Amino acid sequence: MLTISAAEVDRALTFPGLVETLRTAFREGAVQPVRHHHTVERPDGAASTLLLMPAWTDFHAAGRSAGGHIGVKIVTVSPDNNAVGKPAVMGLYLLLDGSTGEPEALIDGQRLTQWRTACASALAASYLARDDASRLLVVGAGALSPFLAKAHSAVRPIKTIRIWNRTPANAEKVAADLRAEGFAASAATDLDAELGQADIISSATITTTPLIKGTLLRPGTHVDLVGGFTPAMRESDDDAVMRARVYVDTRAGATKEAGDILQPLASGVLKPQAIVADLHELARGQKEGRGSPDEITLFKSVGAALEDLAAGIAVYKALRG
Numbered sequence: 001m002l003t004i005s006a007a008e009v010d011r012a013l014t015f016p017g018l019v020e021t022l023r024t025a026f027r028e029g030a031v032q033p034v035r036h037h038h039t040v041e042r043p044d045g046a047a048s049t050l051l052l053m054p055a056w057t058d059f060h061a062a063g064r065s066a067g068g069h070i071g072v073k074i075v076t077v078s079p080d081n082n083a084v085g086k087p088a089v090m091g092l093y094l095l096l097d098g099s100t101g102e103p104e105a106l107i108d109g110q111r112l113t114q115w116r117t118a119c120a121s122a123l124a125a126s127y128l129a130r131d132d133a134s135r136l137l138v139v140g141a142g143a144l145s146p147f148l149a150k151a152h153s154a155v156r157p158i159k160t161i162r163i164w165n166r167t168p169a170n171a172e173k174v175a176a177d178l179r180a181e182g183f184a185a186s187a188a189t190d191l192d193a194e195l196g197q198a199d200i201i202s203s204a205t206i207t208t209t210p211l212i213k214g215t216l217l218r219p220g221t222h223v224d225l226v227g228g229f230t231p232a233m234r235e236s237d238d239d240a241v242m243r244a245r246v247y248v249d250t251r252a253g254a255t256k257e258a259g260d261i262l263q264p265l266a267s268g269v270l271k272p273q274a275i276v277a278d279l280h281e282l283a284r285g286q287k288e289g290r291g292s293p294d295e296i297t298l299f300k301s302v303g304a305a306l307e308d309l310a311a312g313i314a315v316y317k318a319l320r321g
Contacts, residue, residue, distance in 0.1 A: 003105075003106050030310075105320075119151050200221070
């Protein structure tokens with residue numbers, strides 16, 4: 001069994017390559033039960049969240065009788081970790097042989113998640129963002145933010161990247177790191193002003209108070225919502241939902257866990273039939289993406305085990321020798 005570090009994941013993957021790997025994965029499908037989501041109460045701080053995300057090759061759909069893989073990601077989200085200098089999100093990915101169950105690889109789950117999450121957003125943007133989208137706004141300066149910037153830049157001709165965070169110094173650090181890699185990135189201080197200028201807005205926060213205000217979005221904007229993963233978390237307001245054509249990564253996940261979808265569904269602002277498509281339908285050509293240059297599109301992801309499986313297989317194949 002290979003033990004694969006974050007640095008090895010970085011060497012194994014490219015953003016354009018993983019976007020196409022995910023496109024194929026969503027087209028072909030996999031068996032992916034809705035993830036297990038457990039709250040771990042703590043007496044001395046904020047509760048942690050335990051996520052278990054299994055998936056395996058759909059032999060029937062693929063027309064196979066052998067081969068394939070089984071994978072499961074184990075993730076913990078501990079909000080208080082920031083106070084002790086540790087990442088809030090921890091995780092491992094276990095990849096198994098699909099026929100024998102033999103362990104094949106244990107992969108750094110945080111890095112795999114960063115890659116697959118960002119590339120799933122970029123995959124959605126390949127259908128939903130304008131072809132000429134050049135100005136990217138990243139809301140939030142956590143560990144995922146540079147991955148989102150690079151992934152979106154792999155599918156659209158991004159010329160300028162703006163990073164906004166409640167703590168400006170954190171935004172500047174992300175921007176500086178991106179500049180060191182050759183991206184035209186800078187920190188932003190006025191979020192509302194930036195919302196009205198961006199072609200793509202990619203938000204990765206755990207806010208419960210919406211930051212993306214629909215009245216400020218200009219025609220043609222694509223909104224990519226990544227951060228909220230519970231019904232209480234919400235990054236966009238009702239106006240954003242009402243003005244946009246709404247898409248999700250998976251209907252089962254987004255309509256069960258995502259506050260950006262659940263809350264407007266509960267209030268009637270969003271009707272179930274108004275969710276235009278998920279990534280399976282887009283990748284298979286069953287539903288259309290952006291229909292005109294002026295429409296606003298909104299994509300909500302909560303993560304799908306299929307993405308981890310596809311990324312984990314790609315890493316394993318690249319490194320097994």
